Amino acid sequence: MAQQNKVQLLDVPYTDDWNTYSFNMSINNALTSLQNQIDALNTRVDKEGVITGGDDIHGWYVKFPDGKVLQGKFFPAPGASDVTWTFPIAFIDREAYCVSCTPGNFSYPSMCQCIERTNNMAKFKIHKTDGSTATDSAYHVMAFGRWK
Numbered sequence: 001m002a003q004q005n006k007v008q009l010l011d012v013p014y015t016d017d018w019n020t021y022s023f024n025m026s027i028n029n030a031l032t033s034l035q036n037q038i039d040a041l042n043t044r045v046d047k048e049g050v051i052t053g054g055d056d057i058h059g060w061y062v063k064f065p066d067g068k069v070l071q072g073k074f075f076p077a078p079g080a081s082d083v084t085w086t087f088p089i090a091f092i093d094r095e096a097y098c099v100s101c102t103p104g105n106f107s108y109p110s111m112c113q114c115i116e117r118t119n120n121m122a123k124f125k126i127h128k129t130d131g132s133t134a135t136d137s138a139y140h141v142m143a144f145g146r147w148k
Contacts, residue, residue: 058088059141067148074140081133082115082125089147090120097145101126103137112139 015021054060059073069089091097099122101112116123124141126134 054088058086061088063089063147067146068144069147070142070144072140072142074138076138077136079135081135082123084121084123085141086121087143091143091145091147093119097143099141099143101139101141103134103139112141 015024049065051063052061053063054071059071061069061071063069069091071087071089073085075083075085094117096119099114099117101114101124103112103126111129112124112126114122115125122141122143124139126137126139128134
């Protein structure tokens with residue numbers, strides 16, 4: 001386990017001024033509370049390792065403590081020439097991730113292409129090898145990169 005930095009708690013020296021003493025004690029209590037929250041979060045990350053989540057609308061994700069995230073979604077046959085996927089977790093910027101797409105219908109040769117992307121979405125098109133749009137194929141999309 002990595003060494004943790006502790007918040008320096010304020011020494012509360014004796015003073016005859018009640019307002020100064022009260023102020024110093026409130027700062028001391030706030031710092032103690034903050035340190036307890038940091039310790040609890042560190043324990044959770046060390047214990048759990050990763051955080052998972054998502055839903056059927058935006059897809060699933062796995063967030064790693066080091067700032068990386070793996071996300072994915074299954075699209076049934078879209079019936080449209082392209083589909084936009086809004087990520088469950090936004091990446092830190094457009095250049096901070098890679099994205100891939102796999103067609104689900106292998107009864108004919110097809111390709112899945114990312115045609116546009118930002119830090120929080122990607123637009124895909126599935127087309128046959130002859131260039132025509134394939135709207136009857138389901139597909140899986142995945143993205144991997146940095147969320148922090």
